[in-house]
Structures are given as C-alpha cells and as structure tokens.
Amino acid sequence: MYETLTYIGGVHKHEEMTELIEDLGGFVLQQNISQMDLVLTLAVPMEDVEKVDEKARELLGEIKIAPMAGTEIAIVSPTLARQHLPHSACDISEYLRRFGAKDNMIGLSRGAGKGIARISEDEKRLIEEHDLAVFALGSFRECLMNKTHLFQDIEIPVVVTGAPEMDLEDLPGAMAYVNGLGRIPRRLKRGEDIRALKKLVEVVEDILDTRRKEMMDDPPIVPSILVKTEIENQVGAVKEIYSPAPIVSQLDGVRVKLDYDTYKDQIAEVMVNEYRLGDVSEIKKSKMYDYILVKLLPETSII
Structure with missing residues (x-):
C-alpha cells in the first residue's frame, strides 16, 4: 500500500528527495517548480x-x-461567464489542489439562466473522464432544483455546491451537497467560506476513499501510478510536453497529454511488468484536446 504525500520545499538539492523516493520504491506523481x-x-x-x-x-x-x-x-460551472467562474469555482479548484487533486475547470456552453441551461453529450463524456465532478452552482434553491438535469445522468460521483441549505433528495443525481458556496462576487477568504471549503474537502475525500475500497x-x-512511470520511461515524446503534468494519474488509469492518432500505438506497446499496456487497458481518444485516455481493466477481465 502507498501513502500519497505532498512535499513543499526549495529547488536546491531536491534531487536528493526524488532519489530517495525511487530507492524506496515510490513514485513522483507530479512536480511543480515556481522560481x-x-x-x-x-x-x-x-x-x-x-x-x-x-529527509524533508x-x-x-x-x-x-x-x-x-x-x-x-x-x-x-454552468458557464464561462464572469458571474460563475472567477470567484467561487476558481477558489474551489485552488483549494482542492492543496490536498493533492489534479483538477480541471469546465464551463458549459449553455448554462446561463435556469430556463435554457443545457449540457451536451460531448460535455458529459468529458466530465465522465474524471474520477469525480464538483458542480459549482448558484445561490437560490429554485435555481439549483431546476438545474439537476445537468448532472442527473453523469456516471461518475457528483458533488454539488450552492448557497442554501438543501436536502440531498432535492438534487437527484448528486452523491453529496455542500452549502455555503454560492455565487459570491469576492474571494472565499472569510471564516464561513473556509469552513464550507473544508466541508467540501471532507466530502470529496470520503467519496474517493469509498471508490478506492470498492476497487480493491x-x-x-x-496500478495506475506504475503505468504513469513506465510511460514516462518508455515513451520519449513525454519529455517534450511543456505541461507541468504531462501524465495525470487517475484512480483507474492515466491521461497522457499526447495526440491520440499519433501516439496511441506507441502507448499500447508500453510494457508494465510482464503486461503489454494495450492488453490490460482501453486506450481511447479523450474529449480534452484529443489527448490519450488509458483506462485500466480489472483483474477479473483476464480470468
């Protein structure tokens, strides 16, 4: 079993930490350098x-x-417009990153207004490529109840955030609801905002832990972390990706930020232990920039 950690320090002598991790049989999932x-x-x-x-x-x-x-x-977020994205949704994203999550902001193309809010099939498929989705909605009970169709048939766990106190039964399709996080035209820095963010973290952690136990x-x-390491070692093009996270680990796979049509065959030939990756996973074209999405098959699939 592995414990996931975040190391925060300076660039000086950081190779000593990465070498120790390798010697212990661990993995570096992500590295970010800022100055x-x-x-x-x-x-x-x-x-x-x-x-x-x-060592730290x-x-x-x-x-x-x-x-x-x-x-x-x-x-x-229902839209990319300023009333939805700049404050609460962005602060939610930043706060979850503090606990190790790799998150992506997604604004729906037709979410402005409860009467015309819609979600397309492509948007659903993109959301379902993730381990979990947080729908950051608004400040009014009626507005939230009229937008449940946005997430009602999403196949991954969905957590909804909004301002009013509500019963989960009023939000069909949601696995959890966290109040106190509506459309707030400022940064989430006040005490009640931080408490709501901490509650969101607890809810998300519980859902992810449940998923891990079910997968066991x-x-x-x-394991996905081993797949990530082997792709980095065997596919040279990964070293040319400028993104700070060229390969993103998921609970049941990885997202490789290489063009699907160009590199899918090379990814399929990667050897992980005695297995060819193409034989133990589904390799699909992602809805995100035509990246490569690798979804690992469970052990029972080879019995």
Whole structure:
C-alpha cells in the first residue's frame, strides 16, 4: 500500500528527495517548480513515510498527507461567464489542489439562466473522464432544483455546491451537497467560506476513499501510478510536453497529454511488468484536446 504525500520545499538539492523516493520504491506523481519553490506530489510505501519526513526536515521542507493525490477532478460551472467562474469555482479548484487533486475547470456552453441551461453529450463524456465532478452552482434553491438535469445522468460521483441549505433528495443525481458556496462576487477568504471549503474537502475525500475500497474488490491488473512511470520511461515524446503534468494519474488509469492518432500505438506497446499496456487497458481518444485516455481493466477481465 502507498501513502500519497505532498512535499513543499526549495529547488536546491531536491534531487536528493526524488532519489530517495525511487530507492524506496515510490513514485513522483507530479512536480511543480515556481522560481525557487518546489512542490512534489509523491506516492511512497506506507512503512517508509517516516524516512521521507526525515529527509524533508533535512532539506528544510515539509511533508503533508495528500489524500486526493492520484485523482483527477472536474470543477463544472454552468458557464464561462464572469458571474460563475472567477470567484467561487476558481477558489474551489485552488483549494482542492492543496490536498493533492489534479483538477480541471469546465464551463458549459449553455448554462446561463435556469430556463435554457443545457449540457451536451460531448460535455458529459468529458466530465465522465474524471474520477469525480464538483458542480459549482448558484445561490437560490429554485435555481439549483431546476438545474439537476445537468448532472442527473453523469456516471461518475457528483458533488454539488450552492448557497442554501438543501436536502440531498432535492438534487437527484448528486452523491453529496455542500452549502455555503454560492455565487459570491469576492474571494472565499472569510471564516464561513473556509469552513464550507473544508466541508467540501471532507466530502470529496470520503467519496474517493469509498471508490478506492470498492476497487480493491477487483483492482486494476496494474496500478495506475506504475503505468504513469513506465510511460514516462518508455515513451520519449513525454519529455517534450511543456505541461507541468504531462501524465495525470487517475484512480483507474492515466491521461497522457499526447495526440491520440499519433501516439496511441506507441502507448499500447508500453510494457508494465510482464503486461503489454494495450492488453490490460482501453486506450481511447479523450474529449480534452484529443489527448490519450488509458483506462485500466480489472483483474477479473483476464480470468
């Protein structure tokens, strides 16, 4: 079993941390460098967490548990317009990143107004490529109840946020509802805002933990973090990707930010342990920029 962690420190001597992770049999899931600051998202064997913590203190950095690391979350807003995106949805996205999540902002093309709000099939398929979706809605009870069709038949877990207190039964299709996060024309910095964000984190963590436990009954043939590492080692084009996260780990696969038509065959030939990746996964074209989406098959699929 692996523990997911976030290391925050300086760039100086950071290779000592990455070398230790490799020696322990762990993985670097994501690396972000901003000037002289470094943030590493790690997966290390649970029995070796103390060794990583000791190295972090030696390098004058710090280690935090990152319960959402290795997941990709969609933050969905009804539109890209200024009344929906700039404040609450963006702050939700930024706050979830603090706990290790890789999230993507998605604005629907026809979400302005409760009477005309719509979601297309392509938008649904894009959202369903993620592990979980957070629908950041508005401030009025009637508005939320009239927009349940946006997420009612989404196949991944859906968490809805809004301002009023509501019963979950009023939001068919949602797995959870967190109030106190409506359309707020300012940054979410006040005490009540932070408490609502913390509640959202708790809800999302519980849902992801439940999904992990369900997957343990029939886990993927190979773990997604190992697939990520092998693709990085065997596909040279990954080193030419300028994105800070060229390969994004998910609970049951990875998203590779390479063109599907150009690289799908090369991805399929990657060897993970004794398996050819194309034999133990579905390799599909993503709705996001024609990237490559690798969904791992469960162990029972080869019996």
